[in-house]
Amino acid sequence: MDDLTGGGAPDSTGAPLLDVFMQGTTFFDMVLTGLPSQPVPGTEIHAEGMGSCPGGIANLAIAASRLGLRTGLASTFGDDVYGDFLWRTLEQEGVDLTRSQRVADWHSPVTVSLAVHRDRAMVTHAHSSPVPLAGLVSDTPITRIGFVSLDEEPEPWVSRAKAKGAKLFGDVGWDPSGRWAPEELTGLGDLHAFLPNSTEAMAYTRTEDPRAALMSLAELVPVVVVTCGGQGSIGIDSLTSEEEWVPSLPVNAVDATGAGDVFDAAFILGTLREWPLRNRMAFGNLCAALSVQQVGGSLAAPGWGDLADWLAGVRHAAAAGSRSAAVLANSYGFVADELPSHPAVSLRRAVATIARMSDA
Template structure:
């Protein structure tokens, strides 16, 4: 006979399966609650960058060839770009602020309202700009990968001007590039004690200049994927790339998709390598941003390195089950649902290993956990209910 906890797990797992296209909303959880001080920063994570209006098409058998048309099994619209990490962090309980430009068009309305009203992201440093259309991306998801087409014009208001208005934060995130240095707003924040977390974009030139790594002297943590890490360090494996990156930054992390992640934290003397969690993928857009948000949450909460990696891996894996980079990000109810689903399938071959590795979730999302009646808005613009 099932115990009350087991029955709750089975019910939650069953409900989650029915809602796989619409992530759950549950009771909010603030993992930093015990460490917040009245005189401390009101914001946990500050970001600045471009917010794109994303249209995501999923379930393509192949990308379209010239002169052909292919069908997509699913589609959705959501804020993209810097919004991916902002939403992921906010859903995990971080007080998050973004500096970005928004056009005064329908796309800008949707992105602004979704971020500020639905996702509770602080946009006090962002601006609405008349006579300028919002940046736009179409993402084609197929075979566990995606291709993107983007159209944008530079913002009439420089991003660095807006970013200077960001509130002081416990952590800030920047994306490094060969075109410049760490932005001044982030350096100013770091001067006030903010920890800088960084990743890096794909280098279209394939030169992978070392000047990017030189920027890490300002950063607390660097979180590239395996291909980026190996390319910038001129190494032949994620492990060798990690060792090379550890020469540049206190906390080095290398993500390797479903194969997992490995990291070294020289501030604590920890090293860790964890396996990935493989779940059915609908759209991988934004998975790296979700991983980054999960890792930042764990770092600010003071978790051990291995736990930070496992939590970030789980968040990224859950995100690929839904359409859209930002609105696919899991919240605590989604994490609780996965934990409940795992317990409901205790005869599965992987149950013992995963239940042991993720036992820390017992304290974070104790069973029984109940989602609210509310559901995340589906990633489609303009639906009338």
């Protein structure tokens, strides 16, 4: 088993060697759950739950760090109370912020996520950072995997990291213009793995079902996995000639925010540990399923303690005669071999307010 829990020796800049490095915008996420419907003009509705947590690229960073991956993030943070909360929380989660920066007189981007009936809508207020993200990474991070978003301009560090042996993973975001221009996917040829959801995959490939989109994308990138929400995930690894469909797990979803990022982090870990494609996808499905049962994207991400508890519960139910639990225990038996031997630590969860002194 690879050692994915240490901090790594520093490189020439003093930054630690990393398992995964990413760059992007960090948002302060306020998540409202248990809404009976989306708001209608002229009315007021009440949410049953609420949580505050780092969002945006922080969803992936925290999910990866909680799985023991040495994770680096380049992002900008305002000098407001939101920025204080975001920076402190990421540091507490073990994310390396060597290449991140606090920015004076600029407020941190904020997203309000409205969770309704297993889906969500989001409202964001943000201004461009006065410090471009491109200015944060002047060197080449020494990392095993670099994560990029294809709907953003490629940064110089990406090609340099690939030249030094990093595998590039990527996804795309929602296109508010509705154009879904295929030319935005020109960077696919540089990727080792592409991990879109079904809506994104079909829109960019101009196909009408997820598998057709998968087959189209598999002509362009070695590893493609399309996540399909409650229908699970489908994937092709052309390097190993594997094609898989892995069903989702039955869960009572509270908040789907960040579930895709949690899946990506889990798939990255499985790649670093050289698992078969089915196990990589199953682990992604499992981690995403555990995350949607908590409020808040990044702080809902599971750690190894959550995974150990889930597996123990499934095995207990299987021993008591549950056939469905027996199927799960067999399908996810590989997780037991991957559980770290060190004690699991308790994880922070999203809370309604931004705590002050109680965070210390």
